[in-house]
Amino acid sequence: MPNATSLAHLPTATERTLPVELVVMDMAGTTVSDDGLVLASFDAAATSVNLPETGPEREDARRYVLDTMGQSKIEVFRALFGDEDRAQAANSAFEAAYDARIDSGVTAIAGAADAIARLRDAGAKVVLTTGFSPATQERILDTLGWKNIADAYLAPGDAGRGRPFPDLVLTAALRAKVSDMTAVTVVGDTSNDIDSGRRAGASVLVGVLTGAHSEDQLRAANPTHVLPSVADLPALLLH
Numbered sequence: 001m002p003n004a005t006s007l008a009h010l011p012t013a014t015e016r017t018l019p020v021e022l023v024v025m026d027m028a029g030t031t032v033s034d035d036g037l038v039l040a041s042f043d044a045a046a047t048s049v050n051l052p053e054t055g056p057e058r059e060d061a062r063r064y065v066l067d068t069m070g071q072s073k074i075e076v077f078r079a080l081f082g083d084e085d086r087a088q089a090a091n092s093a094f095e096a097a098y099d100a101r102i103d104s105g106v107t108a109i110a111g112a113a114d115a116i117a118r119l120r121d122a123g124a125k126v127v128l129t130t131g132f133s134p135a136t137q138e139r140i141l142d143t144l145g146w147k148n149i150a151d152a153y154l155a156p157g158d159a160g161r162g163r164p165f166p167d168l169v170l171t172a173a174l175r176a177k178v179s180d181m182t183a184v185t186v187v188g189d190t191s192n193d194i195d196s197g198r199r200a201g202a203s204v205l206v207g208v209l210t211g212a213h214s215e216d217q218l219r220a221a222n223p224t225h226v227l228p229s230v231a232d233l234p235a236l237l238l239h
Contacts, residue, residue: 021183022176029189029211031112037105045094069212070190072162111231118234125151127172163192166200191221
């Protein structure tokens with residue numbers, strides 16, 4: 001559990017230029033739980049492109065996948081395998097393995113739907129983002145019945161580059177027509193989420209402890225807050 005400083009209060013009105021107009025939330029690990037499905041799907045993808053199933057090469061690749069959680073999956077495979085054809089083949093195998101288990105392996109983080117509803121009821125817009133392809137994102141939304149839960153949904157395929165680049169957050173801000181980037185909050189379970197929000201100029205950067213990265217990893221990215229769960233977000237922002 002986080003210590004008391006993890007629940008630090010939102011900056012005061014004099015510290016923040018504007019009230020929260022937009023909350024950009026990650027999906028897997030932040031609003032959605034997939035019970036290790038990403039790593040299992042990676043293993044299937046790695047095997048499909050003949051990466052040894054055991055040994056240091058496989059272990060190094062798994063570590064890289066963990067460290068880059070939140071980033072665009074195709075970019076992760078490009079970094080791992082170099083060759084574009086091999087990266088594309090691995091990405092296709094990854095998506096097939098993940099999609100095959102979405103119905104049984106993907107559930108909503110407890111309290112996530114309520115948190116989104118409370119934020120929207122309070123006047124903030126909510127955009128859900130992912131490092132998956134748009135097609136996989138849509139399958140997750142269909143499975144959860146979340147097609148209307150947020151104001152918009154973005155993936156690297158329809159918003160430029162993935163995390164840690166700022167494109168997803170900036171695209172969300174443009175679509176939401178925010179008055180200033182200081183009115184944007186970014187929420188995620190990885191350091192890449194935090195880095196992306198900072199690069200975009202968001203003023204509130206929230207790490208949550210329900211996903212891939214530990215509290216130490218999140219704090220190394222210098223978020224403004226670390227919370228146990230996205231379910232705690234309304235209490236932080238709505239006051």
